[in-house]
Amino acid sequence: MELTGEQAQRWILCFQEKIEKNKAYLSDLDQAIGDGDHGSNMYRGVQAVKEKLNELEDPTTEEVLKTTAMALISKVGGASGPLYGSAFMQMAKTAKETTELPELIQAGLEGIKQRGKAELKDKTMVDAWAPVAEALTNGTFSNDTIDQAVEDTKPLQAKKGRASYVGERSIGALDPGAVSSGYLFTALVEEVLK
Numbered sequence: 001m002e003l004t005g006e007q008a009q010r011w012i013l014c015f016q017e018k019i020e021k022n023k024a025y026l027s028d029l030d031q032a033i034g035d036g037d038h039g040s041n042m043y044r045g046v047q048a049v050k051e052k053l054n055e056l057e058d059p060t061t062e063e064v065l066k067t068t069a070m071a072l073i074s075k076v077g078g079a080s081g082p083l084y085g086s087a088f089m090q091m092a093k094t095a096k097e098t099t100e101l102p103e104l105i106q107a108g109l110e111g112i113k114q115r116g117k118a119e120l121k122d123k124t125m126v127d128a129w130a131p132v133a134e135a136l137t138n139g140t141f142s143n144d145t146i147d148q149a150v151e152d153t154k155p156l157q158a159k160k161g162r163a164s165y166v167g168e169r170s171i172g173a174l175d176p177g178a179v180s181s182g183y184l185f186t187a188l189v190e191e192v193l194k
Contacts, residue, residue: 001102003192005058005060007191008061008064009056009064010191010192012187013050015183015184015187018184019043022039023043024039026038026180027039027040029179033163033166037077038176038180041077045075047075048074049071053068065089065095068088069092070085072084073085083177084125087111087125088108090111090114091105102136112129116160123156123175123178127149127156128150128177131148131152142189149182150181150182151174153178154174156170156175
């Protein structure tokens with residue numbers, strides 16, 4: 001399934017709306033195991049993304065992904081900016097070669113892993129991205145994939161980032177980065193895969 005520039009733009013703008021709606025919830029989740037600013041940081045980032053994307057006329061997939069990456073890197077504080085930025089930058093690079101969705105999401109996952117040095121089960125965004133990338137590749141991707149991936153971060157103990165400082169207290173809480181990634185993939189379903 002190829003991702004067109006127009007689809008990519010709709011996808012990211014839908015993600016922006018979801019972050020806007022859920023910014024307080026994301027910060028509440030982050031309050032439990034981080035520094036409580038994931039929602040406000042992501043909101044600032046996606047507002048910048050929306051502004052930049054609305055300036056593009058008839059963009060390519062690569063342009064949409066690169067514009068998203070640059071806006072997030074420049075506006076989002078904490079670890080989320082560099083991590084999301086790395087994901088979208090890797091996707092933009094891959095889009096020069098192919099716009100196949102499974103390849104793009106896999107590239108995004110690799111970008112996050114390289115930047116954050118996190119693996120599956122470390123209670124990070126990787127735990128949302130890896131199952132989605134796999135399901136897209138083998139044709140089993142659905143909303144259930146997303147919900148399950150996010151929910152699966154609950155019993156894990158955080159091994160990376162700010163959440164790792166609280167140790168066992170992180171068990172039983174959802175990972176905020178996985179939750180915001182869940183919104184990204186739900187937006188993908190709604191705008192591209194419907």
